Amino acid sequence: MKIVIDAMGGDNAPFVTVEGAVEAVNSYDVNIILTGNQPLIEGELTKYEYPKEKIEIIHCSEQITNEDKPVISIRRKKDSSMVVGLKLVKEKKADAIISAGNTGALLAGGLLILGRIKGIDRPALAPVYPTTKGMSVLVDGGANADCKPRNFLEFGVMGSVYSEKVLSIKQPKVCTANIGIEEEKGNDVVKEAHKLCKEGPFNFQGNVEARDIPSGYADVIVCDGFTGNIILKLTEGLATSIFSLLKQEFVKNTFRKIGALLLKSGLKDFKERFDYTEYGGAPFLGVNGVLIKAHGSSDGKAIKNAVRQATKFVENKVIENIAEEITTLGADTIE
Amino acid sequence: MKIVIDAMGGDNAPFVTVEGAVEAVNSYDVNIILTGNQPLIEGELTKYEYPKEKIEIIHCSEQITNEDKPVISIRRKKDSSMVVGLKLVKEKKADAIISAGNTGALLAGGLLILGRIKGIDRPALAPVYPTTKGMSVLVDGGANADCKPRNFLEFGVMGSVYSEKVLSIKQPKVCTANIGIEEEKGNDVVKEAHKLCKEGPFNFQGNVEARDIPSGYADVIVCDGFTGNIILKLTEGLATSIFSLLKQEFVKNTFRKIGALLLKSGLKDFKERFDYTEYGGAPFLGVNGVLIKAHGSSDGKAIKNAVRQATKFVENKVIENIAEEITTLGADTIE
Numbered sequence: 001m002k003i004v005i006d007a008m009g010g011d012n013a014p015f016v017t018v019e020g021a022v023e024a025v026n027s028y029d030v031n032i033i034l035t036g037n038q039p040l041i042e043g044e045l046t047k048y049e050y051p052k053e054k055i056e057i058i059h060c061s062e063q064i065t066n067e068d069k070p071v072i073s074i075r076r077k078k079d080s081s082m083v084v085g086l087k088l089v090k091e092k093k094a095d096a097i098i099s100a101g102n103t104g105a106l107l108a109g110g111l112l113i114l115g116r117i118k119g120i121d122r123p124a125l126a127p128v129y130p131t132t133k134g135m136s137v138l139v140d141g142g143a144n145a146d147c148k149p150r151n152f153l154e155f156g157v158m159g160s161v162y163s164e165k166v167l168s169i170k171q172p173k174v175c176t177a178n179i180g181i182e183e184e185k186g187n188d189v190v191k192e193a194h195k196l197c198k199e200g201p202f203n204f205q206g207n208v209e210a211r212d213i214p215s216g217y218a219d220v221i222v223c224d225g226f227t228g229n230i231i232l233k234l235t236e237g238l239a240t241s242i243f244s245l246l247k248q249e250f251v252k253n254t255f256r257k258i259g260a261l262l263l264k265s266g267l268k269d270f271k272e273r274f275d276y277t278e279y280g281g282a283p284f285l286g287v288n289g290v291l292i293k294a295h296g297s298s299d300g301k302a303i304k305n306a307v308r309q310a311t312k313f314v315e316n317k318v319i320e321n322i323a324e325e326i327t328t329l330g331a332d333t334i335e
Numbered sequence: 336m337k338i339v340i341d342a343m344g345g346d347n348a349p350f351v352t353v354e355g356a357v358e359a360v361n362s363y364d365v366n367i368i369l370t371g372n373q374p375l376i377e378g379e380l381t382k383y384e385y386p387k388e389k390i391e392i393i394h395c396s397e398q399i400t401n402e403d404k405p406v407i408s409i410r411r412k413k414d415s416s417m418v419v420g421l422k423l424v425k426e427k428k429a430d431a432i433i434s435a436g437n438t439g440a441l442l443a444g445g446l447l448i449l450g451r452i453k454g455i456d457r458p459a460l461a462p463v464y465p466t467t468k469g470m471s472v473l474v475d476g477g478a479n480a481d482c483k484p485r486n487f488l489e490f491g492v493m494g495s496v497y498s499e500k501v502l503s504i505k506q507p508k509v510c511t512a513n514i515g516i517e518e519e520k521g522n523d524v525v526k527e528a529h530k531l532c533k534e535g536p537f538n539f540q541g542n543v544e545a546r547d548i549p550s551g552y553a554d555v556i557v558c559d560g561f562t563g564n565i566i567l568k569l570t571e572g573l574a575t576s577i578f579s580l581l582k583q584e585f586v587k588n589t590f591r592k593i594g595a596l597l598l599k600s601g602l603k604d605f606k607e608r609f610d611y612t613e614y615g616g617a618p619f620l621g622v623n624g625v626l627i628k629a630h631g632s633s634d635g636k637a638i639k640n641a642v643r644q645a646t647k648f649v650e651n652k653v654i655e656n657i658a659e660e661i662t663t664l665g666a667d668t669i670e
Binding site for chain 2: 131132142145146177179185186187188190209210211212213214215224225226227229230231232233234235236237238239240241242244245249250255256258259260261262263265267
């Protein structure tokens with residue numbers, strides 16, 4: 001299997017992208033193509049031991065930065081590490097692409113270069129959400145701020161296939177994120193979405209209230225990208241605030257300081273549950289190719305885990321499965 | 336000043352409502368009217384010491400339960416503790432009402448009996464949101480699942496007045512909850528709302544991302560009731576999950592158990608920051624009368640704090656101030 005890593009994407013590129021690539025080829029049965037500035041990448045690669053034949057470099061003269069406008073940069077920067085990488089997947093010269101670069105550009109590139117799976121109106125980001133039970137998937141995690149009811153149905157199909165095939169959850173429980181569990185609750189779009197999802201080809205279990213998301217009540221949480229982004233970012237902000245508040249309380253006197261010392265490993269174990277680097281990246285579900293968006297501040301471990309995630313995605317034919325499931329909806333019902 | 340407490344509202348009525356009323360008259364310069372089942376209330380009152388002339392009972396033969404349909408119950412149960420209480424405020428026989436009862440019915444009752452302040456299209460719930468810095472206000476906390484851009488502007492006016500007059504925050508920073516800080520981010524409604532709020536008669540500071548809400552970046556967070564409910568409930572659920580995860584980690588070995596013991600008071604101080612009973616209830620801003628929704632599971636302390644909050648609301652003329660500010664918007668612009 002061949003996975004492209006956009007070597008120039010992310011806050012710490014190409015250091016961490018190269019590190020992740022090396023860790024991946026040393027851990028998994030996979031070949032990596034690094035797209036980007038060849039001299040820079042080669043310089044980084046000299047630091048590591050790895051089977052040379054498993055990493056290939058394709059030189060690119062351009063780079064898309066976080067300041068670039070999404071659609072324009074994809075159209076104009078034809079020789080950027082991101083565009084070249086996406087084309088390799090499009091032309092079946094690679095099985096998947098991972099990028100920690102400009103999210104907007106990557107989503108635009110996915111749509112423009114890979115295209116959509118037939119029957120999918122709106123591809124969606126599907127980040128993992130760590131819960132007290134394990135992990136849920138959130139679809140849409142932020143690609144589409146405004147959604148039609150039909151989009152929720154597609155999100156349910158895609159999230160369910162992904163949860164089953166990549167996260168190995170049997171008959172994943174799909175729920176619409178809502179402000180009450182009763183069917184008649186919600187805003188107008190979610191109310192309509194609920195009706196459609198009830199007839200969807202997945203294990204739909206009605207609404208989930210936001211208070212029940214962290215305990216893992218739903219395996220797949222379906223929502224528009226606005227709500228998904230609020231859920232993800234609020235979780236991130238709250239975890240950070242709670243840690244900083246705990247720290248404040250824990251240094252207020254000597255007893256507490258000793259207590260905190262004894263709990264150090266416990267707090268570390270706890271923090272790790274919220275560590276996104278464990279979970280790889282968020283796939284952009286619904287495009288016609290395996291595309292994984294890694295966090296901008298990913299480290300080598302996160303990139304390596306994104307590679308493992310991509311291999312499972314390919315091996316378990318997630319795209320083919322989505323394409324098949326989606327035909328059962330009747331593509332003609334897209335408004 | 337006279338404050339009505341709906342003695343029959345809430346999970347533990349009339350025990351905690353009577354307890355809260357007694358604590359309030361013993362703490363503040365205030366008179367309380369308890370609406371509800373007279374024999375039950377009198378029975379409870381015999382348990383306490385308090386100045387008898389400061390608590391009055393108005394007997395009601397009916398009660399609105401959590402199972403009742405909002406609008407129907409307000410229209411039909413004319414002699415319920417909630418409807419009778421609201422009418423006392425409407426007829427200026429009392430200055431404010433507090434209820435821990437059926438939220439939907441209370442909001443419907445507020446609209447139907449008290450009516451709206453002239454120029455306000457949609458009244459909104461404004462719960463306090465505890466942050467690492469202190470407290471913010473969230474408007475709308477859940478009254479209106481679907482909102483028009485103009486409603487956000489009204490929420491900004493009302494939230495700003497409430498924050499300044501009741502929470503004593505000078506020139507409160509008002510922000511729209513959004514998925515990015517840039518002006519062009521968001522769904523269609525929020526983008527339009529942002530444009531209107533820029534011209535609003537308050538200290539508008541653009542968008543706040545959900546990740547920055549827990550640190551208190553904004554004093555007033557303006558959003559539709561769907562988003563507001565998601566923010567509140569997710570915070571509640573996450574705090575609960577994080578405590579339970581911490582507990583799991585803290586009993587894994589003896590060292591940790593000792594550590595946790597030494598930190599017990601620290602953890603308690605920490606938990607108190609998330610204790611809603613400290614903050615009273617959520618006012619229903621925009622109705623023409625002071626109406627405070629207390630949490631269904633309020634205890635006596637929460638009811639007492641809601642009384643304090645109501646007195647500040649009345650003393651600082653929040654309604655008159657909102658009515659005045661709202662005229663500057665031009666009421667005729669309501670679509």
